[in-house]
Amino acid sequence: MAEENNSDSSTSESEISACSSKYDPMKALYSKKTVLPVKNAPAYETVQQYEDAQKMASILPVGSGQLVQKREEEKKAKKAEEERLLQEKNKQRFERFQLPTPVRKEKKSRNLLTRIDAMRGPLAVLKECVDKRLRIKVITRHATGVRGVLHATLVAFDKQWNLALSDVLEVWKRKGVRKRKVPPGLCTPVEKGTASKIFPVPVVTETPVGGGVWECTRHIPQMMMRGEHVIIINVVER
Incomplete structure (x- = not known):
């Protein structure tokens, strides 16, 4: 401490003043009496950096x-x-020079329900029956002529006239079976399978109408009717 005080005491103001000809940079650097001639002066790391700053x-x-x-x-x-x-x-x-970019249309899934919504013409009447749950009358045929009549509620259909029906009442006529001798092998009863336990076979009610003709009636909860067996469809109730 004494040496530092002696060094400060031996240092004159001319040696630490930057404007003096006797300026000593080493004493100015280590002296506590050094006063900067310009306050807030910019500081540079090297002299080269200062010279570059003057130019640029x-x-x-x-x-x-x-x-x-x-x-x-x-x-x-x-x-x-x-x-x-x-x-x-x-x-x-x-x-x-660029060609127009083609816009890909979003592909919509098509199924039976979407096709029903887009039906036009006579099939639009069937669409009304599906929406309002109306009863219809379907006249069916077989290979040689008219087979019978179906009274049912329409659930779904397609353009081939395939019908999905519910609560079906089927009525048809047939000739009485003549008595004939049955071979002994055909008289053996067959056990009922599992299908009859899951879904019982509909009971057919037969009523004679004369002339050897019987009228048969049965009720079926659900039925799929192929379009090739359909002759005409009438709306029973509106």
């Missing part, structure tokens, strides 16, 4: 972090703007 204003002094960050942000914004302008220029340049 782009070199910043030490401690200017905010200015450096601001300058970097300005550079990035300027570069992004230049890229945007270049892309816009290229787009306008090659736009006339």
